[in-house]
Amino acid sequence: MTRGTAGPAWPSASPPPAGDGLSWELSDVAELPRVRDELRRSHVAPGSPDVRDRxxxxxxxxxxxxxxxxxxxxxxxxxxxxxAFLVAVSDGAAGTPPTPAVDRDPSEGGLGLYLIAELSTAHGWYADDGTKTVWAVLPPR
Structure with missing residues (x-):
């Protein structure tokens, strides 16, 4: 799972068009529990708890x-x-593409990008005006 090159795993590509949804401005990982709770309680992801959990x-x-x-x-x-659902996150590291862990012991972490790729029907990243956006499309079921 962590062997090989990371290039094809996260292609440089634009996401599909998307409509309404939720957005958050974040500055610290300590904000993530609140974001997770807001997403779980929102109407953006109605339906099964499995879809919301993904x-x-x-x-x-x-x-x-x-x-x-x-x-x-x-x-x-x-x-x-x-x-479907588009999940996208932007940051200021436009020159640094998403890089899945290679040759790392799974107990050390770093498998998130592989997990996202497995759960999504499409994924990628792009840079624009000094901003990098990493995105994934998740099916509604």
Whole structure:
């Protein structure tokens, strides 16, 4: 799972168009419990608890990565794409692509990007105006 190169795992690509949803401006990982709670209680992800749990997990992994390894202001969003959900997190580290852990013992962590890729139907990242955005599309079921 952590062997090989990280290049193809997170392609440089734009996300699909998305509509309404939730957004958060974040500055510290201590804010993530509140964000997880707000997402669980929102109407953005109606339906099964499993869908909400996946959205919370993906948002939490992306946001904690941005807060720990990114730079500048961090913005996180969860939006509808029509038939799925878009989770996107932006930070100020435009020159640093998402890099899945390679050759690391799983007990040391660093498997979040692999997990997000497994849970999503599409994922990628792009840089624009000094901001990097990492995104994933999750199915509604």
């Amino acid at each position: 959205l919370v997990l993906v948002l939490d992994e992306m946001a904690s990565n941005a807060l720990r390894h990114g730079g500048g202001a961090v913005e996180a969003v969860v939006r509808h794409t029509g038939d």
